[in-house]
Amino acid sequence: MNLFTDIRALVLQAIEALQAEGALPVDLNTAPVTVEPPRDPLHGDMATNAAMVLAKPAKQKPRDIAEALAAKIGADARIVSAEVAGPGFLNLRLAPSLWQQLPQAILTDGTAFGRSHMGQGEKINVEYVSANPTGPLHVGHTRGAVFGDALASLLDFAGFDVTREYYINDGGAQVDVLARSVYLRYLEAQGHEVEFADGTYPGDYLIPVGEKLKEQVGDKYVGKGEQVWLEEIRNFATEEMMALIREDLAQLGVKMDRFFSEKSLYGTGRIEAAIDSLNDKGLIYRGVLEPPKGKTPEDWEPREQTLFKSTEHGDDVDRPIKKSDGSWTYFAPDIAYHYDKVSRGYNQLIDVFGADHGGYVKRMKAAVSALSEGRVPLDIKLIQLVKLFKNGEPFKMSKRAGTFVTLRDVVDEVGPDVTRFVMLMRKNDAPLDFDFAKAVEQSKENPVFYVQYAHARVCSVIRKATEAGIDVSDGALVQADLAVLDHEAELGLMKKLSEWPRLVEIAAKGHEPHKVAIWLNELASDLHALWNKGHDEPALRFLQDDAATSQSKIALARSVAVVISAGLGILGVTPAEEMR
Template sequence: MLGRVRAAVAPLAPGADLTRVVVEPPKDASHGDMATNAAMVLAKDARKNPRELAEAIATALRSDALVEKVDVAGPGFINLTLKPHVWGEALHQALAAGNDFGRSELGGGVPVNVEYVSANPTGPLHVGHCRGAVFGDALASLLAFAGFKVTREYYINDAGAQVDVLARSAYLRYLEALGETITIPDGLYPGDYLKECGQELARDYAQELKQMPEAEWLPIVRRRATDMMMAEIRNDLMRLAIVPDVFFSERSLIEGEEPDPFAPAAEHHVVVDRVAETIDSLRAQGHVYEGRLPPPKSGAVEDWEDREQTLFRSTAFGDDVDRPLKKSDGSYTYFATDIAYHKTKLDRGFSHLIDVWGADHGGYVKRMQAAVKALGGAKADLDVKLVQLVKLLRAGEPVKMSKRAGDFITLREVVDEVGRSAVRFDMLFRKNDAPLDFDLAKVIEHSRDNPVFYVQYGHARGESIFRNARAELADLPADRAARVAWLQDADLSQLDDAGEQAILRRIAVYPRLIEAAALAHEPHRVAFYLYELASEFHAHWTRGKDLPHLRFIIQNDPQKTKARLALVQGIVTVLASGLALLGVEAPEEMR
């Protein structure tokens, strides 16, 4: 319908940007099936007041074969009521497309990089990481379904002080494995998860590491501990069915090697410092300079020092202050390496970047967006999605301690207790920037108050209806693909009840919902939609218990039964599609 509205508007506002025109279901169903903002957003281009333009658009739309009625309301809102057969045609499209119903070419194959999780490899993933992981993965799936070419990426923070702390913590576990009594001081990682690393080091090096000064054993232990932590993180992500396409090492930005084309032998390499290269490139463009930062006018700025230093001119790109790129000891700031990392994304052909960060990184957003603008100009954009904290509960009571990690609950423990589907759906049944209470008891309840159960039960109920229908319709195939083909010629004019029509409308808006959620980078919209569709389905099924003529299976009326089974197939098709996008299972039975 969006294309038809835009076609009707085009002659009335020549040259206007029609991408601003939106067609979507109104918040109040009594206003019709669809509403458009066309007159409101294009009045200036058309040189008419919104009400006058709305009347002209309404006149054009009244001749459309799909439109039953057009109303103009208020200052220029346009409400559309569509002819009943439109909804049946949408159902036919859903049946024909199957798992591809809702798939879009909106993205046009444009490359998009989605970076998420990116937790420091200093310990197991915890429940806070879990939310960002699920959100980023669902967003990547949604964008791919909408036609974008998506790369899922994990940035390994394997440089800097935190991995040296990890190495020193693992070294103590190595000494413990050799039989020494250890005390883990404040500032090191006390969790039991490093015991295995210490045991492996003891097995492979025996007393050798003890004989070395710290400068020699530190890089050995650091690499071993980081590799073990990353292997564990990969395994934890697999429990959520998350498999990044790229794991990018921060250390490679500073210590990466490339073949030296001037070397006499192919085995000769040169170390490439990509952070230095990036700073030099920005300096050549006038975006980096040597200077002093003025003291903050109010509050503390965490990276302010009263000294001459290397600064990025981030205020030229919308940031509040210019930002240091080097510390007083000459090493790079985190921001400097982050700029170099994002440059690699642009160098790899991505102009659309999405970073998923924890809410505590909110103050970092402006400077990173400024850096991407400086690196890529108008062609590059960075959208940072902040994921709020998760409060872990069990039957309403806070859960604080982990047997394995000591002071936090690991992602692994949560997934093992309640299952992947419950974790993923519940993490997505809130907007990413809203706080989340995750109750381990409630997410496995079999009730309407548990959204994942209610939606999965909708899919299982639909499949149950088909199993029961075979007793009435002997020619109904058991195979799903054959069943869908058998339903293609159902007479959908039989679906004339108000409840059936409401479900038809809900199914019809699914493709538009996918596109809108993808453009907004909001996968929670899919979760909300699935819950609404499942709710309408369950409500209609319940009405059939009291009113036999509304049941999906009508004895001695194979035509109506077939039409209603086509509706059920549309429901299970969309539920399965949406659940797959969210990484949630669509069970055929609920036990």
């Protein structure tokens, strides 16, 4: 049940009627016509821009179209009034019976209420986290993991076929550094004095890895050169780090559908196949690039390279795919990886990158555009930094120094639910301040507590009603007389609930799961407001003297809990049954 979709259909019917009468041209594009909540609730329940967007192509005044539409729409029994405002906006007030149908629809559908068919089963690949397998996940990865996971759940809720994917960056020099660092811990486990040189990873998390390596190989590598142990320790260390990363993700409730190894692209012909695909399109050539910005000709040594003509697909400059020594640049395996994703038949690709990858966006979009011949869009979501505060002092992070704040540090401090909700309270490209004290504060200033408390309050009412012998099963509540829910505050809460299916589609279209978190906070606020009004107006309390009225009131409260549960499910947060 999506009231906004239903009323939009009514508006379109009115437009068609005017077209049939000759009052409007028959070839109008009605796609831009929207029905949404008005900016000011005092203006009505819904507003449509139909007259405004049709005026120019119809060569008519917006108010004239709006008045004609108002006459048609106002005749429908669902509409109490249709009023023209300003230059041609049309404000609509709906019959209370429409709002009063909502709790029944929500209780019938359960947490599936609001699910959309918008995606029509299109295949979407969401790649996120993809941290280098050189250590445990830190707080920056945490935000990307939460965002990517919530986005994948949101898209699934909106009807897409979603694959959650992790790209293992195990093909670069950083994994050689990891192997050397593990070797030092291995020697340490053998009783040797070691010194971590600049560029190695001195974190304590590698101590058990070195000890485990000793258990497996004994003193096999002691005193041996890299040519003996580098490849084997590299593979061993990567597996150990990925096991650690999987454990980190599990702490946060994140489970990937697929892990893809960068290393699998090398020596298998897969990079060559991707570049050949671009070459077949005339997009690979030998050439010399202009000096980078800030470089003078004196500072720049021009050299011929193998280049991808990415400017033909929206990039600022063409990009090297081979170094002067003939080896691949770091961009080449990334092209091959995305070629693999395109070849798997995805309709859309989404990459979740850290903020430091901003300069990588255009070239990657150009590559996917070229590889798919414009068929597959790539959306790259950049995750801004998280600043942690504790005792008024910010935490510092430094992977190489081994003093970074890990995902587990955060989850151990406040729990996975709080971590996930707080990470989603800001848009992904906005910096986020994570205050440990505020995150666990039990007040309305803490959004995660506020939403959890709303759900717990409803659960409390249901427990009390059950103790009083009132049947408050969903089956019984669906049969309740909802016409008694006629107070302005009750209708207001139902109007808020009506926004949920629309909100799901808006958030999914924009790839913006934070909108779910913000909206849930607003819904919780409306529930708390109604609860508080009951202190002064007993008729608004959810538990009444007679069972039938109680069932009607609780049907509304229970429908709020169901939608909160669905929304928290998208965010990966567990609804609270009671607050402690």
